[in-house]
Amino acid sequence: MCERELQGRRKDGALIPLELNVVEFMLGGERKFIGSMRDITQRKKAKEEARRAADSQAMLQAVAQAASQAQPFKVALEAGLAAVCGYTGWHVGHV
Numbered sequence: 001m002c003e004r005e006l007q008g009r010r011k012d013g014a015l016i017p018l019e020l021n022v023v024e025f026m027l028g029g030e031r032k033f034i035g036s037m038r039d040i041t042q043r044k045k046a047k048e049e050a051r052r053a054a055d056s057q058a059m060l061q062a063v064a065q066a067a068s069q070a071q072p073f074k075v076a077l078e079a080g081l082a083a084v085c086g087y088t089g090w091h092v093g094h095v
Helices: 041-069 073-088
Strands: 002-009 015-027 030-039
Touching (some): 041 073
Antiparallel strands (some): 002 015, 015 030
C-alpha cells in the first residue's frame, strides 16, 4: 500500500489537505490498482492544536522553573522573558 499527503481543490477553489491511499493487486493475471482519497483537514487541525498546546505548556513550565529557581528577580525575569519570546517567535529586544 502507498499512502501520501497531497493538496486538492474543492469546487469553490479552496485548497484542502488530502490523504491518498493506493493498493496494488493482481486480478486474472493482470496488475490492478485501487485508490481512495479523504479530506484530512480536521486531522491536521487537531495535530496543530496539540502541537501548540504542547509548546504553550513547555513555555509555561520554563517560566515557572525560572521563577522558582532564580535568586535575583532580574535573572528570573530575563529567563521568563526568554521563554515567552521563544514561544511567540518575538525577539527579546522587541518586547
